[in-house]
Amino acid sequence: MKQTYLDCLAALGVGGAHPGGLKLSKKLLEKENLQPEMTVLDLGCGTGQTAAYIARKYKCRVTALDVDPTMLEKCRQRMDEEALSVEIVRGDAENLPFKDRTFDLVLAESVIAFVDMEKAISECRRVLRDEGCLLAIEISKYGILHPEEEKMIMDFYGFTELPTEKRWHEKLYAGGFTQVESEMAKIDFFTPDFENAPDFRISEVVDPACFDMLQEHEYLTKSYQEELSYHIFRCK
Known part of the structure; x- marks a missing residue:
């Protein structure tokens, strides 16, 4: 069975694989005035790098959710090593296993x-409290892509769509949010940042194709840095 990009991230246990990594996460979270009594859902938590940071720094009640059992096992290992009390849940972003109005x-x-965007956005809105916030860092189409290039990128990552910033706004409003703010993330992909670098929890057996896929990811990032951007969406 062919490995997907997400399969490879799980096998390599990449923490902080999202655009901007932990450095951007820290910067965004500083603005949220998080308090210990607040509830936070790390949606698609991966190995739990960000969830661990929130629990450690802000003492919030953190829930880490992912659909991949390999990622969740590595997330559990991280929380055990750091003695952090984080609820770890296997679940699907399109059908969240939580009651309405659970999270701040x-x-x-x-x-x-990476998922059905309309369903995931609607689910995020459902589980948020009335004054809650969705904070998302997501890819967006910024320049002009030929159809075959766009299809190639979507197929590689498993995206269902490559929305523009405007299209993201349309989807977020349609999903029930009434206030959507966005800004382009300023990300330097190519200057080493050792303090906030991704960490790896590599499985005992890894398909060599995973390393090829990481190289392909780096190639696509460099090749399409003018056509693809990453936006931060803050939705109420």
Whole structure:
């Protein structure tokens, strides 16, 4: 069975694989005035790098959710190592296993573009409290792509669509949000940042194709840096 990009991230246990990595996450979370009594959902938590940071720094009640069992096992290992009390849940972004109005903040770091976007956005709105916030870092189409290039990128990552910033706004409003703010993320992909670098929790057995896919990801990032951008969406 052919490995997908997300399969490879799970096998390599890449923490902070989302655009901007932990450095951008820290910067955005500083603005949210998080308090210990607040509930936070890390949607598509991966190995739990951001969830662990929130629990450690802000003492919030954090729930880390992912659909991939390999990612969740590595997330559990991280929380055990750091002695952090984070609820870890296997679940699907399109059908969240939580009651209405459960969370003060839902954080989606390069997650919604990989699933049925309309369903995931609607679910995020459903589980947020009335004054809650969805904070998302997501890919968007910025320049002009030929149809075959767009299809190639979508097929590689498994995206269902490559929305423009305007299209993201339309989907977020349609999903029930009444206030949507966005800004382009200023990301330097090519200057090393050792303090906030991705970490790896590599599985014992890894398909060599995973390393080829990481190289292809780096190639696409460099080749289409003028056509693809990453936006931060803050939705109420």
